[in-house]
Amino acid sequence: MGAKILDGKLIADELRAKVATEALSLSAKLGRRPGLAAVLVGEDPASHAYVKSKQKATNEAGMVSFEHRLPENTSEKDLLALIAKLNADNAVDGILVQLPLPKQIDTARVIEAVDPAKDVDGFHPMNAGKLSTGLPSLVPGTPLGCIIMAKKAHASLAGLDAVVVGRSNIVGKPLAQLLIAESATVTIAHSKTKDLKEACRRADLLCVAIGKPEFVKADWVKPGATVIDVGINRVPGADGKNKLVGDVAYEEVSKVAGWITPVPGGVGRITVACLLVNTLRAAAARGGLAVPNL
Numbered sequence: 001m002g003a004k005i006l007d008g009k010l011i012a013d014e015l016r017a018k019v020a021t022e023a024l025s026l027s028a029k030l031g032r033r034p035g036l037a038a039v040l041v042g043e044d045p046a047s048h049a050y051v052k053s054k055q056k057a058t059n060e061a062g063m064v065s066f067e068h069r070l071p072e073n074t075s076e077k078d079l080l081a082l083i084a085k086l087n088a089d090n091a092v093d094g095i096l097v098q099l100p101l102p103k104q105i106d107t108a109r110v111i112e113a114v115d116p117a118k119d120v121d122g123f124h125p126m127n128a129g130k131l132s133t134g135l136p137s138l139v140p141g142t143p144l145g146c147i148i149m150a151k152k153a154h155a156s157l158a159g160l161d162a163v164v165v166g167r168s169n170i171v172g173k174p175l176a177q178l179l180i181a182e183s184a185t186v187t188i189a190h191s192k193t194k195d196l197k198e199a200c201r202r203a204d205l206l207c208v209a210i211g212k213p214e215f216v217k218a219d220w221v222k223p224g225a226t227v228i229d230v231g232i233n234r235v236p237g238a239d240g241k242n243k244l245v246g247d248v249a250y251e252e253v254s255k256v257a258g259w260i261t262p263v264p265g266g267v268g269r270i271t272v273a274c275l276l277v278n279t280l281r282a283a284a285a286r287g288g289l290a291v292p293n294l
Helices: 008-030 045-060 076-088 107-113 125-132 141-153 172-181 196-201 267-286
Strands: 035-041 064-070 094-097 161-165 185-189 205-208 226-229 233-236 242-245
Touching: 008 045, 008 141, 008 267, 035 045, 035 076, 035 267, 045 064, 045 267, 064 076, 076 094, 076 107, 094 267, 125 172, 141 172, 141 205, 141 226, 141 267, 161 172, 161 196, 172 185, 185 196
Parallel strands: 035 064, 035 094, 161 185, 161 205, 205 226
Antiparallel strands: 233 242
């Protein structure tokens, strides 16, 4: 019997519907719609497509989308000036600076320039610090999406042996902190982990975010485990065209796991919905209102 599929589109659609309902209620209380500002520097096609999808989702959820497209040669000074302007704009509740940025711009400096209260990406060191100490904060969308998906497979994450493969600031580390907050027993594994395969085989919940196509095989997975695949990799297909695959060898692992996320159609579909959740929470907090629990 194969694994049950955690359908990212279905889960994202459910979450977006909840956000739209809460946004309508919040708009009435605030006297305005929550606003998300997206800043895009350069002409990277993938970034443009991603920002476009975020804007569409924002508008469909009943929020206002503000778009700022800057040329590739934009200076760090000019970008920081725009961020300062958005920080001061009361109509803007969330600020999203699309990464990667051109080489002349210091990404860390830009992230730190965003008002932590409007940091809907959850990348600001202050939000990272709050997350690590258990304080309420805005958290990165992909790790938040992983938690939401895991809860579709498990009524509670408390006591589960959870293994996170990958230690990036964007996914691995914040995901581990969120799992700790759920009272899971957490191991962060990575390229230097001794016997990585055995570390993975211990997991009731295995989350993989390392950027290596189909790296985790069936014999790495505990029978019946829940597998959350964060990876999105482009590899040549049998027809010569590129195809998307995850960090997990889906076909073989799906025969062993209890639950699994597909790629595409898994975690990636819910990340944008989580960005909307953060915008809603930021708007409520800035308005001195109860933060919606979605």
